[in-house]
Amino acid sequence: MDISTLTIASARAAILERRTSAVALAESFYQKIEAADKQIGAFLTLTRERALAKAAQIDAIADKGDPLPPLAGVPIAIKDVMVMRGVRSTAGSKILSNFVAPYDCTAVARLEAAGAVVLGKTNCDEFAMGSSNENSGYYPVHNPRDLSRVPGGSSGGSAAAVAAGMSVAALGSDTGGSIRQPASFCGVVGLMPTYGRVSRYGLIAFASSLDHIGPLTKTVNDAAILLKHIAGRDPLDSTSAEVPVPDYEREIEKPVRGLRLGVPREYFGEGLDPEVRAAVEAAIQKMAQIGCEVVPISLPHTRYAVPTYYVIATAEASSNLARFDGVRYGYRSPQAGTLSEMYRRSRDQGFGAEAKRRIMLGTYVLSAGYYDAYYLKAQRVRALLTRDFEAAFQRVDAIVTPTSPTPAFKLGEKCDDPLAMYLADIYTVTADLAGVPGVSVPCGESKEGLPIGLQILGRHFDEGTVIRLAHVYERARSG
Amino acid sequence: MSDNRQPITEKDVLYVAELANLELTDEERARMVKDLNSILDYVDRLNELDTSNVEPMAQTSDRYGIDESKAGTARFAYAMREDKTGPSLPREVVMENAPETDGAFFKVPKVIEK
Numbered sequence: 001m002d003i004s005t006l007t008i009a010s011a012r013a014a015i016l017e018r019r020t021s022a023v024a025l026a027e028s029f030y031q032k033i034e035a036a037d038k039q040i041g042a043f044l045t046l047t048r049e050r051a052l053a054k055a056a057q058i059d060a061i062a063d064k065g066d067p068l069p070p071l072a073g074v075p076i077a078i079k080d081v082m083v084m085r086g087v088r089s090t091a092g093s094k095i096l097s098n099f100v101a102p103y104d105c106t107a108v109a110r111l112e113a114a115g116a117v118v119l120g121k122t123n124c125d126e127f128a129m130g131s132s133n134e135n136s137g138y139y140p141v142h143n144p145r146d147l148s149r150v151p152g153g154s155s156g157g158s159a160a161a162v163a164a165g166m167s168v169a170a171l172g173s174d175t176g177g178s179i180r181q182p183a184s185f186c187g188v189v190g191l192m193p194t195y196g197r198v199s200r201y202g203l204i205a206f207a208s209s210l211d212h213i214g215p216l217t218k219t220v221n222d223a224a225i226l227l228k229h230i231a232g233r234d235p236l237d238s239t240s241a242e243v244p245v246p247d248y249e250r251e252i253e254k255p256v257r258g259l260r261l262g263v264p265r266e267y268f269g270e271g272l273d274p275e276v277r278a279a280v281e282a283a284i285q286k287m288a289q290i291g292c293e294v295v296p297i298s299l300p301h302t303r304y305a306v307p308t309y310y311v312i313a314t315a316e317a318s319s320n321l322a323r324f325d326g327v328r329y330g331y332r333s334p335q336a337g338t339l340s341e342m343y344r345r346s347r348d349q350g351f352g353a354e355a356k357r358r359i360m361l362g363t364y365v366l367s368a369g370y371y372d373a374y375y376l377k378a379q380r381v382r383a384l385l386t387r388d389f390e391a392a393f394q395r396v397d398a399i400v401t402p403t404s405p406t407p408a409f410k411l412g413e414k415c416d417d418p419l420a421m422y423l424a425d426i427y428t429v430t431a432d433l434a435g436v437p438g439v440s441v442p443c444g445e446s447k448e449g450l451p452i453g454l455q456i457l458g459r460h461f462d463e464g465t466v467i468r469l470a471h472v473y474e475r476a477r478s479g
Numbered sequence: 480m481s482d483n484r485q486p487i488t489e490k491d492v493l494y495v496a497e498l499a500n501l502e503l504t505d506e507e508r509a510r511m512v513k514d515l516n517s518i519l520d521y522v523d524r525l526n527e528l529d530t531s532n533v534e535p536m537a538q539t540s541d542r543y544g545i546d547e548s549k550a551g552t553a554r555f556a557y558a559m560r561e562d563k564t565g566p567s568l569p570r571e572v573v574m575e576n577a578p579e580t581d582g583a584f585f586k587v588p589k590v591i592e593k
Contacts (some may be wrong), residue, residue: 102572196544209538235560241544242557307522318499325500327585332578339590340500348502356501357514360492363499364515377525379535384528386536418514419521435539460543 003028004165008074008222011168015073018062022055022073026117029075033119033166041141042151042161044080045088046120051075054117069115071229077167079158080121081128081204082108082213091204092124092154094137095324095331095350105202106237107171107213107230114229119167122157126352127321128173128206130154131181131424134415135354142411143186145450149408152182152424158216159186169217169226173203175210176309177404177428180440183216184403184453187442189470190216191223194461195435196241198227199234207316208239210309210432220441220471224248227463243461251464252471257291259469262396266302267427273406279444279452280402286476287400287469295396299388302430304381306422309429311365311378317355318362324350357418386434393459398469401427403440403453427455437463441470443477484523487515 001020014020030048037043058073083089083101090096104112112118125135133141133156141156143149144164151160155172159182162170172179174192183190191214198213205211215226231245263284268277288294326332326346333345351359365374392399405426414421431438436457443454454473458466492511496503503511536542545554570583579586 099576102568102576194543195539233557238558239538239540241540242546243544301528304525304528307524310518311522311525322500326578327587328573329576330578336588339587342588343500344502347500351501353507353510356503356507357511359499359501360495360511361515361518364487364491364495367495367498374522376535377530378522379537380530380533381525381528383533383536384530386539386542419517422518435543460539 003032006168007218008071008169008225011074012070012072015058015062016068021062022058022117023052025073026051026055026075026119029119029166036164036166039142039147040144040160040164040166041139042122042157042164042166043077043120044090044092044123044138044157047084047087047118050087051117051119054112058115058117069113071111072115074116075119075168076111076116077119077122077158077161077170078108079124079155079170079172081124081173082171083202083204084108084118084121087121089121089204090137091128092126092136092138093351093355095347097137097331099329103202106199106234108202110230111171111226122155122161122170124157125154126355127204127317128154128175128178129317129354129358131177131421132409132411132414133157134411135352137352140411143408145187146408146448148410149450150185150411152185152404152408154178154182155190155216156182159183159188159190162186162188162216162218169215169222171213171226171230172216174212174214174432175206176313176432177425179212179214179216180428180438180453180455181404181425183440185408185451187451188216188218189220189223189439189441190214191227191439191463191467192431192437193227193231193463194437196239197243197437197461197463198230199237199240201234201236205320207313208320209316210313212432220439220467220474221249221252223439224252224467224471241461246464248464248467252468254464254468256469256472259292259398259465260295260396261287261292261469262295262297262392262399264297264299264302264392264399264401266299267401271405271423271426272402275446276402276404276406276452280400280454283443283454283473283477284400287473290472290476292469297392297396297399299392299430301381301384301388305385305430305433306426308378308381308385309425309433310361310422311374312382312433314358314362315366315375316362318359318366321351321355321359354418382433385430389434389436397458398465399457401455401457403427403455407446407450407452431457436460437466439466439470441474443473484519487512487519
């Protein structure tokens with residue numbers, strides 16, 4: 001069996017039909033990881049013992065002939081910002097290099113309860129802050145499609161693990177594009193659900209009003225399957241919404257004819273790579289052929305999205321990261337005579353450059369004298385950005401754009417210019433600010449063979465329409 | 480540099496670092512002055528917008544996914560829970576991650592400084 005092309009659907013069929021066992025499947029993936037991950041760097045921690053125990057449990061059920069759970073034996077990878085009991089959970093940061101979590105993240109627990117086998121924890125930018133994975137406190141991830149290039153970020157390890165066939169699927173997190181942008185760079189599917197759709201209990205917080213958990217997969221169908229299992233109200237996360245969860249596997253089969261697709265002109269302006277533009281425009285044309293109605297629209301405040309995001313996200317990050325003080329868990333500097341020295345030196349030595357930059361910016365915009373000018377101002381513009389979407393969704397059912405202005409860039413290319421790096425998120429941050437769901441689905445390649453992603457955004461809690469469109473497009477493109 | 484903003488100085492960086500409980504090396508501080516100014520120049524773009532009649536928006540979850548048939552806090556009834564104690568992590572499990580502990584408490588360097 002060629003495991004590199006396995007999907008959730010085909011892996012679970014193989015186990016159901018006893019063509020392989022869950023243990024054998026997990027072992028094959030560990031062999032693949034051992035062979036391939038030295039060059040890629042997608043994993044930070046392997047959870048072999050827990051994976052094989054879970055797989056053995058699945059095989060025992062199968063041996064007895066009892067009904068198997070829906071994700072029985074499906075190998076998945078988890079971004080290292082989600083905690084698992086008894087497993088080192090670093091969030092890509094040195095400050096948590098020795099942190100072994102005492103409880104399970106709800107999304108991970110739900111997948112395991114459905115029978116999934118967690119292979120390991122994937123590399124990411126420190127505290128999910130970055131667009132290239134170069135901010136990992138451990139080592140950068142290399143794009144499996146071209147090892148000299150970044151996989152995107154911050155869920156670059158999850159995207160690379162799936163793209164390289166080292167995992168069938170993965171969970172990532174998205175605060176400003178961190179699922180969709182790496183999915184686009186690595187040529188996989190990345191889905192950010194609506195804010196509130198998936199519990200964040202056990203997600204190490206970056207910016208709480210913007211953080212989302214979602215799947216990275218090889219197909220849209222697989223994204224629908226994972227979403228179905230992780231979605232829904234969780235009493236342990238008060239921001240998880242009490243909204244009924246549809247059966248997304250059925251949702252994607254519904255017809256798309258007559259759906260109205262908005263194409264916002266602001267997403268096709270200066271800075272968009274011509275090859276990305278051509279691929280996305282061809283994809284939109286294809287969707288018109290399938291029967292969607294293409295409607296030119298405007299999201300007039302788009303040029304304010306990145307600055308709004310970097311004020312709000314850093315403000316929330318500075319507050320969330322205040323908890324890392326060397327007292328209760330995480331790194332403590334040994335060179336400290338007093339408590340305040342211990343706080344400062346633990347944080348100084350534990351955080352990397354980007355985390356410090358964002359803590360500083362966030363502290364500044366919240367500080368006396370600047371709160372109104374920056375933080376409140378950004379919150380007001382956030383309302384305007386959200387109204388742009390509300391107005392657009394009066395007229396259209398979904399919005400299609402490029403996921404990222406360029407294909408994957410070279411490692412080191414943007415390291416010295418934080419602003420240039422922030423602009424890699426220019427088409428993704430607005431959905432996080434407005435809380436709407438979005439997917440990135442592969443829509444072509446550059447001349448150099450680098451993947452290009454099409455982004456589809458939808459109304460709040462209408463992931464069904466988003467993935468249905470992505471699914472139909474995916475099928476039309478391959479077929 | 481925009482006309483209406485005082486640039487961030489090394490002194491500002493020192494002050495903010497203190498608020499954030501960071502020390503920063505000389506080199507990091509110099510770099511921070513440059514980076515923060517470059518980012519804030521870009522953020523100044525927000526001042527092009529008149530937002531005097533726009534309410535600040537802290538969350539999307541206070542607008543979507545709520546029970547719109549109800550008013551006030553009843554709209555968020557799903558987020559409420561009974562005020563009763565439930566199980567929490569055992570102390571010894573929590574202390575396994577403590578940098579320094581006597582088993583019952585977290586130990587820290589001396590708190591009162593001269």
